[in-house]
Amino acid sequence: MNTLVLTAHPNLASSSVNRMWFNALSTVEGVTTRDLMAVGGPEMQFDPAVEQALLREADRIVLQFPFYWYSTPPVLKAWLDQVLLVGFAYGPGxxxxxxxxxxxxxSTGGPAESYQSDGINxxxxxxxxxxxxxxxxxxxxxxLPPFVLHSAMSRDRTRLNSQ
Ligand SMILES: Cc1cc2nc3c(=O)[nH]c(=O)nc-3n(C[C@H](O)[C@H](O)[C@H](O)COP(=O)(O)O)c2cc1C
Known part of the structure; x- marks a missing residue:
């Protein structure tokens, strides 16, 4: 199975959790990792033909990101808007x-218990x-069921490395 991991973090160098995931996944056979900010640059501009070719080769696509204001960092939205085009992802053909x-x-900053109807979120x-x-x-x-790591900022780095 070919897995394509698209990592959407505004600054992977300053990241803790997502950088560790990115680095760890980059060593796994059959997994291709892609730092979307590095690819798209500050303008977040993607070449749809290049991105679509990578998608065609993948059996599983993983979107990896820190949760920002109950959503994704903007680079993932830019990628989705520019790549999932009519004639490729939907519509005729x-x-x-x-x-x-x-x-x-x-990854989220909030703890697991905050993400429920009577929680703060x-x-x-x-x-x-x-x-x-x-x-x-x-x-x-x-x-597939999402994998969510809560309380990301308070995680012990040593433990994160082994998870
Ligand atoms: C702009 C911004 C918005 C955030 N919004 C949320 C949020 O809505 N919910 C939440 O649980 N954590 C939120 N956080 C915390 C991040 O999810 C957390 O810092 C991130 O998952 C840590 O991953 P990293 O070490 O890879 O940067 C936010 C952080 C930033 C910087």
Whole structure:
């Protein structure tokens, strides 16, 4: 299985969790990692043909990001808007992602118990991430259960390395 990991962090060098994930995943056979800020630059401009070719080769696509204001860093939105185009991902002839898997890997600052109806964040992570679930449905992908690491800033780095 070919896995493509798209890492969306505004500054991976200053990151703790997402940088560790990126570095660890970069050593795994069958996994291609891609730092979207490094690819798109400060203008967050992507070449759809290049990105789409990578997507075609992948069986599983992983979107990896820190949770920012209940959403993703802007570089992932820019990538989605520029790459998931009509005729490729949806619409007439837009079947290129059919049958592939989509998985989210997300770090949050808030603890797990804050992501529930009576918690400070009111909603579950599955609810916050629903737009991705529907995007997967829309483009014919299988939406895998997301992997969420809560309380990211207070994690012990030694333990993170072993997780
Ligand atoms: C601009 C910004 C917005 C954030 N918004 C949220 C949020 O909505 N919910 C949350 O739990 N954490 C939030 N955080 C905390 C980040 O999710 C946390 O810093 C990140 O997951 C740590 O990953 P990193 O070490 O790879 O940067 C926010 C952080 C920043 C800088």
């Amino acid at each position: 837009g079947t290129q992602l059919h049958g592939k898997e989509l998985m989210l890997v997300v 009111s909603f579950s992570m599955l609810e916050f991430l629903a737009p991705f679930q529907q995007t997967a449905l829309m483009v014919g992908m299988t939406y």
